[in-house]
Amino acid sequence: MLAKLPGLIRIPLALLLLAGNIVLHVLPLFAFTLVKLIVPVPAIRQACSRLLVRIAESWIGVNGRLFDLFTRIRWRIEGLAGLRRDGNYLVLCNHQSWVDIPVLQRVFNRRIPFLRFFLKQQLIWVPLLGPAWWALDFPFMKRYSRETLLKHPELQGKDREATRRACEKFRHMPVSVMNFVEGTRFTPAKHAAQSSPYRYLLRPKAGGLAFVLDAMGDALHAILDVTIVYPEGRCTMADLIAGRVHDIRVHVRERAIEAGLLGNYDEDAAFRGRVKLWVNTLWREKDAQVASMLTAADAAPTGN
Structure with a gap:
């Protein structure tokens, strides 16, 4: 019903409720974070960590409900069967817009x-x-x-060290690590500048994927290969909030972590070549998947 309100009323109201949802969840989140920081008892810290995740999942859930109330998005989601809340995943996805993040949260929350x-x-x-x-x-x-x-060669590798430290922390908790393999959002200008061999995607970057797998590969049990398509074209967060996004399609495919994907990316040239080949093969398949999803969207009856 709220999606039918005039834009001059609907958009400010949606923004107000989204902002209120941030405050509603961030305040208790900060409170339990403070407890976690100052109380040295491991059991209490672990309990706080679990509560923090539940608060965040509630935050995402309320955001999703608000988007349902204020927009008329047709969702087409495939491949969710068999996913586990107790699993550890590396999630790989194409990247077109900041809208990708609330989409991924909506699809995978809980x-x-x-x-x-x-x-x-x-x-x-x-x-x-x-x-x-x-x-x-x-x-x-x-x-x-x-x-x-x-200018400062001593900084070489610092980003990789940060990746490793972050992933070491994740080894001791259920986690889904998200990686936008292209490293940046797709735009026609970037696509042209890269001379990308893919029709709908930028060139993938294998390094970040390899570092995450190297740091916690044996703690992960699967890769989730996610493809997001906006049949109406790339959109912004403003488009989403204003109700100008009407069709979102998501395809999820679970993939095994092959033994050949684990190794030293910096020092082993043969391994580096294998990872790049694997990622480029994945990206060719994803490019074809995008084309298939767009074709299906074009063939869908209007208003379906």
């Missing part, structure tokens, strides 16, 4: 362990959200440009 993303270091300063991500053990990465590394 179906697999809580999703954690690698975030840029600067995002820790986002009001309320940055400290909340920190409290939930989201790993913050400080990426260095090629120019910076040339």
